[in-house]
Amino acid sequence: MSDIADRAESLVRHDDQGGFPAQQQEPPGLTSRMDPTPDHGEETYVGHGKLEGRRAFITGGDSGIGRAVAIAYAREGADVAIGYLPSEQSDAEDTAEWVENAGGTAVLVPGDLVERQTCMRAVADAVRGLGGLDILVNNAGYHWDRGPEGLEGLQPEHVERVMRTNLHAVLWLCQAALPHLAPGSSIINTTSIQAYDPSPALLDYAATKAALNNLTVNLAASLGPKGIRVNAVAPGPIWTPLQPATRDSKKIETFGADTPLGRAGQPGEVAPAYVFLASPADASYVSGTVLGVTGGGAVF
Numbered sequence: 001m002s003d004i005a006d007r008a009e010s011l012v013r014h015d016d017q018g019g020f021p022a023q024q025q026e027p028p029g030l031t032s033r034m035d036p037t038p039d040h041g042e043e044t045y046v047g048h049g050k051l052e053g054r055r056a057f058i059t060g061g062d063s064g065i066g067r068a069v070a071i072a073y074a075r076e077g078a079d080v081a082i083g084y085l086p087s088e089q090s091d092a093e094d095t096a097e098w099v100e101n102a103g104g105t106a107v108l109v110p111g112d113l114v115e116r117q118t119c120m121r122a123v124a125d126a127v128r129g130l131g132g133l134d135i136l137v138n139n140a141g142y143h144w145d146r147g148p149e150g151l152e153g154l155q156p157e158h159v160e161r162v163m164r165t166n167l168h169a170v171l172w173l174c175q176a177a178l179p180h181l182a183p184g185s186s187i188i189n190t191t192s193i194q195a196y197d198p199s200p201a202l203l204d205y206a207a208t209k210a211a212l213n214n215l216t217v218n219l220a221a222s223l224g225p226k227g228i229r230v231n232a233v234a235p236g237p238i239w240t241p242l243q244p245a246t247r248d249s250k251k252i253e254t255f256g257a258d259t260p261l262g263r264a265g266q267p268g269e270v271a272p273a274y275v276f277l278a279s280p281a282d283a284s285y286v287s288g289t290v291l292g293v294t295g296g297g298a299v300f
């Protein structure tokens, strides 16, 4: 069987009925406590030198989509700095090991990005560790879906964290990264199907993701003249620690079942979109776009 067919089969076989066993963790959640363990492409992703010599900072690179992107980038020849919350040290170290096994340099950048100062320091640490920066992947994100839905359910501490993590931090990270990004560099934001098809339970989160779509287009326009491309990936339901850490356990049992493909995606199924958008050859004329990886949900 070809690599591609092998890979496709390995990624669909886990959960083709949709949903997962009921389970709950406290935020931010750890990979080791998930059942089943997500597939980040560890056994399947094959690199082709698409990011040779590139240096990428991936926020939330310890787990989930960020870990899959870190593994794929490293196998494509990149060095990777991994942003994460201090309580996720074990996940960050596991991701770093995958990057190093692929022959890349891994730089650990712990810090809570809700503070602007931490965002500035995180970029400085990543640049120092990598010796420069060519790719910024704004992937850290947070939501809270364990209370009453809609306006009545909004809790100030969660709304504050959602806005600061998903939106404010992206502005500060982009601002801090800009002086380091030469022509040919790129920024990739992680938005969501929630930007197009918002759930009442994720009122605040969905709004931040719609705002990130808007920011992506706006930044693409302003940074294009500097030769910097700006794009986004909009995932649908993906099996990552964010889900059991922030959702009611009952919702986990049907998570992803309502997509046209009838199941949640695995992080390893999202990573190739980030490789494409980062690739200076494949995506040389792609900027200001949002690439959906949604299992069939519409992104327009």
Ligand code: NAD
Binding pocket: 028, 029, 059, 060, 061, 062, 063, 064, 065, 066, 083, 084, 085, 088, 111, 112, 113, 114, 138, 139, 140, 141, 142, 165, 190, 191, 192, 193, 234, 235, 236, 237, 238, 239, 240, 241, 242, 243
């Ligand atoms: P994940 O829990 O594996 O990753 C999210 C990461 O964000 C965490 O690992 C953590 O390191 C980081 N993070 C959160 N708050 C932070 C903070 N204040 N400071 C620093 N880091 C912080 O889950 P994931 O699903 O891979 O999430 C990655 C991105 O994908 C998020 O932006 C999320 O909104 C987005 N997304 C996820 C799904 C999904 O179904 N899993 C769908 C659409 C979009």
Ligand code: MG
Binding pocket: 028, 029, 030, 062, 063, 064, 088, 091, 241
């Ligand atoms: Mg994590």
